[in-house]
Amino acid sequence: MARLPRLTALAAAATALVALAAGPASAGDLTLRNPRVLVHFDFSAGQTPESIALEPDGSALVTFAFARQIAHVDPRGDVTVLAELPRVDNPRTPVIGIAAAMGIARAEDGTVYVNYATGTEESGIWRLRPDGSGPVQIARFPATSFPNGLALDEECGTLYAADSARGIVWRVPVTGGTPRAWATGTPLTPKSFVGANGVQVRKGAVWVSNTDRATLLRIPVRPDKSAGPIQTRARNLTWIDDFAFVGHRGDTVLAAQIQVNKVALVRPDGTHRTVLTRADGLANPTSVAVRHRTVYVNSASFFLEQDPDPNLLLARLSPHKG
Incomplete structure (x- = not known):
């Protein structure tokens, strides 16, 4: 598959970005050990892993x-394709120009929700039932939107989608319907490329990464379910993409930094340090997931001009030994 011209140009310009400002390791800190690539995907077949559940x-x-x-x-590491979203003959997706399967979320009953970015009527949230039936569109985004990260608040029956082009967090019932702009504001907007990107729900708040602004944001959910003031919880996370929380308590985050080939451990106070690099097998990491002490990292190779290596990497969470 042809590489995206816009992504290629942005890769060449990435060297002008400010380097990651990482904090020192602290008592009780965590690190990642024994990284290994579970499976290598086929870039030529479009197997560029974007999101993970x-x-x-x-x-x-x-x-x-x-x-x-x-x-x-x-x-x-065995791979099975469950579904393919419908082909779009003339996609007009903002930012990237092609139709792309983006964020994914899974409900406890096995229902899967996926953001599909096309810039056409097919752009929206699609649902995949565990009974094997095909994907069905349950919400449609404006053509000017670029739906990226997706998070599910199952307790409230709500999906949150990050719009990278318009700087909006959309709110959609899991039953489907018209998306509502839930959170807006400068901290969510792009500067030149991608704004709001990854999104996660955590303890009464929606957390969002902004790639262009290199920030991790927290948006409280008020009792009436409206959005509270946007809070900046971490800065200088160069090329931050999606992220995941560590454990069921606290606000420690593992964040993928796509173009600089890093995964950062972000502490609750906003300081952060690198815990995985290109040498560990990263190839433009896009997303992170955590189950018990196992960390999963997708790499899509979007920016690698030579020898692309999209893959899924596993590592083990361990206490940091300084």
Whole structure:
């Protein structure tokens, strides 16, 4: 598959970005050990893993952005394509110009939700039932939107989608319907490329990364379910993409930094340090997931001009030994 011209140009310009400002390791800090690539994907077939959701048995559900597919990766690394989103003959997706399967979220009953970015009527949230039936569109985004990260608040029956082009967090019922702009404001907007990107729900708040602004944001959910003031929780996270929380308590985050080939451990006070690099097998990491002490990292190779290596990497969470 042809590489995206815009992404290629941005890769050449990336050297002008400010380097990651990492803090020192602290007592009780965590690190990642024994990184290994579980499976290498086929870039030429569009197997560029963008987002990830985990199943109870440790399998991973990933979206292959360029192939418009949802795939299942079992703990051995065997890959099964579960569904393919409909082909769009003339996509007009903002930022990237092609149709792409983006964020993914999984409900406890096995229902899967996926953002499909096309710039056409097909752009929106699609649902995949565990009964094997095909994907069905349940919400439609404006053509000027670029739906990227997707998060599910199952308790409230709500999906949150990050719009990278318009700087909006959209709110959609899991039953489907018209998306509502839930959160807006300068901290979510892009500067030149991608604004709001990854999104996660955590303890009464929606967290969002902004790639252009290199920030991690927290937006409280008020009692009436409206958005509270946007809070900046971490800065200088160069090329931050999606992210995941560590454990069920606290606000420690593992963040993928796509173009600089890093995963950062972001502490609750906003300081951060690198815990994985290109030498560990990263190839433009796009998303992170955590199950118990196992960390999953997708790499899509969007910016690698030579020898692209899209893959799914596993590592082990351990206490940091300074």
